[in-house]
Amino acid sequence: MNGSAPLGPFRTPFNPAGGQSGITLLELLVVVAVFAIMSATAYSSLQSSLKAEENFDRSMKELETVQMSLAIFQRDIMQLSPRTVRDALGDSESAVVLLNGQELLFTRGGNFSSMKLDQTELTRVAWSLRDEQLIRSYWHRLDSTQGDQPLSASLLGNVGNLQIRVLDQNGIWHLDWPKAAGAKIRALELTLELEDWGEIRRLFPTPG
Numbered sequence: 001m002n003g004s005a006p007l008g009p010f011r012t013p014f015n016p017a018g019g020q021s022g023i024t025l026l027e028l029l030v031v032v033a034v035f036a037i038m039s040a041t042a043y044s045s046l047q048s049s050l051k052a053e054e055n056f057d058r059s060m061k062e063l064e065t066v067q068m069s070l071a072i073f074q075r076d077i078m079q080l081s082p083r084t085v086r087d088a089l090g091d092s093e094s095a096v097v098l099l100n101g102q103e104l105l106f107t108r109g110g111n112f113s114s115m116k117l118d119q120t121e122l123t124r125v126a127w128s129l130r131d132e133q134l135i136r137s138y139w140h141r142l143d144s145t146q147g148d149q150p151l152s153a154s155l156l157g158n159v160g161n162l163q164i165r166v167l168d169q170n171g172i173w174h175l176d177w178p179k180a181a182g183a184k185i186r187a188l189e190l191t192l193e194l195e196d197w198g199e200i201r202r203l204f205p206t207p208g
Contacts, residue, residue, distance in 0.1 A: 101175035161193035
């Protein structure tokens, strides 16, 4: 033996010229723990950023769908036609019918005829709420017959409530239409209660 003290099991030899030449196991554990905490924090921040980006993208897509639905409704209203129709029983039905503010039926033009491309044809259209879906329906024929079924499409989901109101020429709002004979519509108001966007209300003036 050379008389030097035995080395500890977890510390590197002491260097008189430069002090301790290594790190202890405790210091190594501290470094590992700090690195683990920093990694966990970074991962959590990354996950939060990705989640926020995902929510933003989803919100933007929903907003685009809302805007598209409102644009289709506006296009329909701008093409309103005064042409009355006959229902499946042969009874006359007003050009515009509003039922308890929940379902709107009307005649609209602007569709090019499949037979004569230089002419437009009229269509019967309906807007309603079904199973939290905003539904637009239309019929190929204005005057219905027994068994006629509309073609329907869901334009918007997660709709908690739908309300449609008619504003007449005297500035009075109605949840049912028609009213008095000869009454005219100045505008229609559409209100949607959406799960993510809350209440959306839009006013659509009628043509003429």
